[in-house]
Structures are given as C-alpha cells and as structure tokens.
Amino acid sequence: MKYLFIFAIISFSLITISCDETEDLFDGGGTDPLIDREIAEAQDYNLSTPVYGMQVAVRGDVGLGDNAIMGILDRRATSFLDCQFEGGSDLGFEDVMLSNGDTIGPLSELRVFVVPRRFECEAVGLDRCNGIYFFGNDILVVSVGNFSGCPDLPVWKHELGHRYGMEADHSNLNEFRACTDEENCSFEDIIGFDGIQIE
Numbered sequence: 627m628k629y630l631f632i633f634a635i636i637s638f639s640l641i642t643i644s645c646d647e648t649e650d651l652f653d654g655g656g657t658d659p660l661i662d663r664e665i666a667e668a669q670d671y672n673l674s675t676p677v678y679g680m681q682v683a684v685r686g687d688v689g690l691g692d693n694a695i696m697g698i699l700d701r702r703a704t705s706f707l708d709c710q711f712e713g714g715s716d717l718g719f720e721d722v723m724l725s726n727g728d729t730i731g732p733l734s735e736l737r738v739f740v741v742p743r744r745f746e747c748e749a750v751g752l753d754r755c756n757g758i759y760f761f762g763n764d765i766l767v768v769s770v771g772n773f774s775g776c777p778d779l780p781v782w783k784h785e786l787g788h789r790y791g792m793e794a795d796h797s798n799l800n801e802f803r804a805c806t807d808e809e810n811c812s813f814e815d816i817i818g819f820d821g822i823q824i825e
C-alpha cells in the first residue's frame with residue numbers, strides 16, 4: 627500500500643511537471659536558483675502580448691526588450707499552431723480539445739514567466755531546466771537562453787507543445803517535434819529531450 631502511494635505521487639509529479647534539461651556546453655550563463663510552481667504563481671503578469679493576450683512577466687535581468695519578447699511569443703505561437711493543428715493559429719483564441727480528451731483554454735489564459743537563463747527545477751530525474759510547463763496552473767517558464775546557433779527563447783515552442791498535449795515524459799514527442807524544433811538551431815545537441823530519466 628505504501629508503495630502504491632509513493633508510485634501515485636511519482637506519477638502525479640510526472641504528469642504535472644515537464645522540463646527540458648540542457649547540457650553545460652553552450653550556455654555560459656550558469657544556472658539560476660530554483661523556480662517552482664509557487665514562485666511562478668507569485669509573479670506579476672502585468673504584460674500582455676498584442677495578438678493572443680498571453681499574460682507575461684519578464685524578470686528584471688532579462689537582457690531583451692519587452693516588445694521583442696512579446697513579438698516572439700505571439701509570432702512563434704502562431705507558427706506552432708499553424709504547423710501543428712489543422713485548425714491553425716485561430717485555435718489560440720479558443721478552447722482546444724486535446725487527443726487525450728483534456729481541454730485547454732485560449733492562449734489568453736496562459737501565463738508566461740520569462741527568465742534570462744537556465745534555472746534549477748524540480749522534476750523527476752532533472753534539476754536544471756530551460757523551460758517548464760506547470761500543468762494544471764497553465765503557467766510556462768521559459769528562458770531567453772544563450773545557445774550557439776539558436777534564436778532567443780529556443781524552447782518556447784517546445785514548452786507550448788507541452789501545453790497542447792505533449793506528454794511530460796516526451797513519449798509522444800514525435801507528434802510535435804516537426805512543429806516545435808527551431809530552425810538553424812542545434813537543438814538536439816543542447817537540449818536533452820529524453821533527459822527525463824525515469825528509473
């Protein structure tokens with residue numbers, strides 16, 4: 627019984643947290659302290675993207691202007707939805723029924739916390755993340771990142787993928803990869819997609 631309980635807790639953690647670990651290779655910026663669900667909840671989401679009205683908090687030490695960030699978030703969300711779903715980018719304004727039967731709200735319900743670099747995170751088998759999506763809270767934390775050959779916020783579309791049905795353990799990553807990977811970015815080299823080690 628005790629083991630069943632522990633198993634339930636671990637399973638719950640897995641389905642509620644997904645995270646993408648990076649290698650130390652290209653990110654010279656080091657790792658910031660822990661960002662957990664409560665810290666993400668406590669941010670002031672006082673910015674709003676022009677197209678989808680996503681609620682955004684940008685940490686003070688992010689070296690990228692708010693307008694540039696808002697543009698990236700909207701533009702790549704559009705591109706992800708157009709690529710991933712038949713309904714296209716208009717789905718960002720609507721409730722979307724996912725293949726697992728869950729419904730996710732319009733992007734205006736999503737809160738996005740933008741941070742400069744990789745941070746400590748709490749996930750099974752992972753302790754450093756470039757991005758994390760908190761299922762249930764509908765909060766996404768994403769780093770601007772500093773990866774050779776990659777655009778700013780290189781894991782933004784990947785984390786959006788988690789919002790739209792990519793499993794926390796990446797078991798269905800192949801259904802999303804074509805629409806979440808960034809072009810001209812040696813993503814696979816720096817992001818341990820299968821870095822979630824469940825053992």
Ligand SMILES: [Zn+2]
Nearest residue numbers: 644645646784
């Ligand atoms: Zn992921």
